[in-house]
Amino acid sequence: MFGRRRSLPALPEQPVAPVAAGATVADLPVAVPAAAAQRSAQPQRSVMLAGRDGLREKDRDRYYRLKQEIFTAMVEAVDLAAIAALSNEDARSEIRDLANEIVSLRDVAVTFEEREELIKDLCDDVLGLGPLEELLAQDRINDIMVNGPNQIYVEVDGRMQRTNIRFRDSAQLLNVCQRIVGQVGRRVDDASPICDARLQDGSRVNVIVPPLALEGPVLTIRKFRKDRLTLDAMIDIGSLSEPLAELIKIIGRCRCNVLISGGTGSGKTTLLNCITASIDDTERIVTCEDTAELQLQQPHVVRLETRPPNLEGAGEVTMRDLVRNCLRMRPERIIVGEVRGPEALDLLQAMNTGHDGSMGTLHANSPREALYRLEALITLGSVQLSSKIIRDMISTSLDVVIQAERLRDGSRKVMSIAEVVGLEGDTIVLQELAVFDVAGEGADGRLMGQHRGAGIYRPKFWDRARYFGEDRRLARVMEDLNAVGEAETRIA
Ligand SMILES: Nc1ncnc2c1ncn2[C@@H]1O[C@H](COP(=O)(O)OP(=O)(O)OP(=O)(O)O)[C@@H](O)[C@H]1O
Ligand SMILES: [Mg+2]
Incomplete structure (x- = not known):
């Protein structure tokens, strides 16, 4: 059957090892994610959530069995590795012809829609990242969490939901993991079971496989957002108020040293990215990240990325190495994607040695906790260094802490903007400029509330604002923020 297809057209570029008959997708060679380039061109199918409808679940089981059958027949009939090496369009058309022939020969009853879905899934298996392709194509999905082959969760509109999509087995999932980490020259196995990587579209990926992960390979993807969130867009979705966005812009313009604090996935990196929009085009910026996520728009940006050790444990370049090195690169601002190690000291030193306007993010639940964590x-x-000296250094280097949070209704908000006022005895004094007050829950389950000023009209960075010609704007913004605060007090 389909013997003629064994002689596919001459293969382009690098030769690919043939796949033995009886193989599965898991046996395909790694690093052939041609589908990624085509992803955005694919029509988007909406993700179905699991547990909604028992019949659908049964349909799914039948569907997965059918897909496996057709896939096995395809493996027996043709050299799938050769198909994977064709141009995307040719490969898709080959797979379509094959699948149609197999379905007709086997006399399987499938609807037109099922046949189309089947062909798309088979293309994803052979050419891309299998079941993940479908999730990666959906713009509304922020995070994809694969907990073994049978359980995939996504975060949609801030809410965690289980999908009814699954991998055929652990081997297929592991193969997809290898394809992903293969793109950054790595492999995951018993000897090195943890790996960070990046998809071609910039999405951040973490892979952890057995024996460390007990239920099979676990894959976590923070999807790269094509429509970059801006402060204005954040006002529209309620993460910020207009005066608060203005305040953040002034903080960026005045070259305040800023720490963005928040829990995991609270929107720290996104906020950092937004603040950088206020940086002048003339400034030289150096960014240091573990996985490059920032998308600065300025022309003069140098992007640096850390490097994990290789299989022999050599060649690691840490965040500290990068931050130290970038001090020798004549930066005007240094931006550290995430501060989580001893580079904290180097960043602070950079902040008070002429690199005003440097920034970073840090995991903490409040501005106060962020300072403890830094210490x-x-x-x-x-x-x-004594803790007194460290605190003195923090208080003279850092100007502002912005707190981000993902609330229980899934929305992300700026919860507080606090400035570092100085050191009183052994304590760093923080003063809140603005906060978000939760007022209750609406009928739709969404949390209600508002951003208000905390009664400060003249922030400590006032002189800095005057130096940059932003003092009038700052006065207006603080008035607007405090007007909300005062109205609230009157109502109470
Ligand atoms: N204000 C917002 N409204 C809606 N979605 C947001 C908002 N801010 C960020 N997001 C989305 O939330 C997800 C997490 O954002 P981000 O990567 O900025 O968080 P993070 O705090 O840096 O996460 P991590 O701790 O993993 O580094 C992303 O998909 C992003 O697009
Ligand atoms: Mg982040």
């Missing part, structure tokens, strides 16, 4: 990171870096 702890410096101490853990085995620096023999």
